[in-house]
Amino acid sequence: MSQTFPHNPLTRFITSDETSWCLEQYQAHGGYQGFRKSLDMSQDQLLDTLKESNLRGRGGAGFPTGLKWSFVPRGNNAPSPRYLIVNADEMEPGVFKDRMLLEKTPHQIIEGLLVGAQTLGASIGYIFLRGDYYLAEERLTQALNECRAANLLGQNILGSELNFDIHLHTSAGRYICGEETALINSMEGKRATPRAKPPFPQVAGLWGKPTIVNNVETFCNLPHIINFGPQWFKELGLEEDAGTKIFGVSGRVNNPGLWELPMGTPIREIIEQHAGGMCDGYSLKGFLPGGGSTDFLVTEHLDVPMDYDAIGKQGSRMGTGTIIILDDKYCPVSMVLNLIKFFAQESCGWCTPCRDGLPWAQVLLEKIESGEGELEDITQLEELCRFAAPGNTFCALAPGAVEPLQSALNYFKKDFESHITQACCPFHVQQDLKLDLGHSHSMNKDGGESHEQV
């Protein structure tokens, strides 16, 4: 594609001289052009552009953003103020893409909010930031101050009729805060338990007012869609889905990291080319395609494109697009146990399959991992997965929590059984050896050959 139509809209601002988070640098690379353009467009035009772009939410569920936004009441009689919230809570295990965007391109997020404000007539934006993202907090604070000084925030922004300001809220830490209605409760100073829907936040959200909650990466896409048009955005994707995506890989690969690549990039390309393939002495056993709450896939799925529906057809979810690699030397029971422990701990306690079911699954997995399991524990685990299925719980935490477990029971059942028949963890022997040699964390790969790495 020509220079004026970038193939990596989200990361092209990121330069090696470490200034990408400054207003001057961002503007020098075409920052705030999309927002300036939006000032000459009507709300209907903006919303139509957004719908036409086929942008789907990047926070995990992949809900069409334009459709979500169209539920917000607009016009002179609509309730006000209307709120926009950036979901920057990012606490899912194995997910690390938003931190990069927050630290390296805070202005891109602010510009996304400004485009949103112009589209929906919102007057206040919030960034709900994970509490321990300290560098992001520092850079966002600086970026917001720069914008206030440059009349990119405040009254009559850039001489237009738009009045908009953004507040930064740092969380006190709980994974459930990332669920959008729990997030709203948390912003109201409450325990972060999810709310019943309807009413949906678009109609009655923060303080009962119309509220849009979207992921960091979703907001980052907005200025570019306005600037370069929905057609360009759709053509970025290789398959069904539009745009690019920040994909990531963690685990025992040669070059763990993040890359902005077209939607629909084959999983094999991401793992073997960009992440540099498996480390010496390790082979790929399985992977979670999009963070800790997605179902395992295995080597036979390597040629599937990273597209929401394509991954869905294989029985998993693209989630956040950050792949976690299970290698052949790491115990699958142990991996699932780590994840279930996390979800059990982070359950808000509202509904039984989650509050009681997840800790019970943890007990059973601990039993199996320590060599004291019985075959019927596997049956019980399968049952617990069914109890926590979508529709049985108040929010998506519990269904997500059991995704790695139910798929591990499917693909790696032999490993569960061998723990039971051998009355020990067959992987432990290997691991102890590894630790003795001091090789437990030998890789420290900086930078990559791949130019897109960010």
Place this chain on the structure above:
Amino acid sequence: MENLHQQAIPIALVEADSTRLSAEEQHGIDALISHSPQLAGITIDALKLIQAERGWVSDASLHALSLYTNIPVADLDSVATFYNLIFRQPVGTVVLHPCDGISCDLMGAEHIRQCLSQQLNINTGETTPDNHFTLIPLPCLGACDKAPVMIANKQLFENMTEKEIPELIKALGEVSK
């Protein structure tokens, strides 16, 4: 300041409370109240503010905050106990948060946590006798490509190795003096 909730506070709490909010704390809380559409909206920020001043949130602190804001102690405590980063027990000057998320564990984080434990001679959740360090693992810190990682003193430590731990503890120990 007269307060409706004063009578509702258990005796034990009242006795433990010899403190009031400092002038700075009051100032900070006032600023929060002026920004929030409803009073309760300040709860989390107010608790974080108190913790930044006092290191943790004691019963006395909750009481002081309640007296000043009229938010019932029970409401404050229900929020305080919900969130991971609000400490309802004293912690050391430096809280070490090694990551126990899955990507770090895949890369040997368990061993790093054990080394930290050994070096400091405390278990997770405990504080060293000199009050310098508390060890509280946190889930995925969002740096999975740099696993294993740890946050301490607002700093992120990446690609941690066993070898560097003694030096690291020494450097962080200086901070806490």
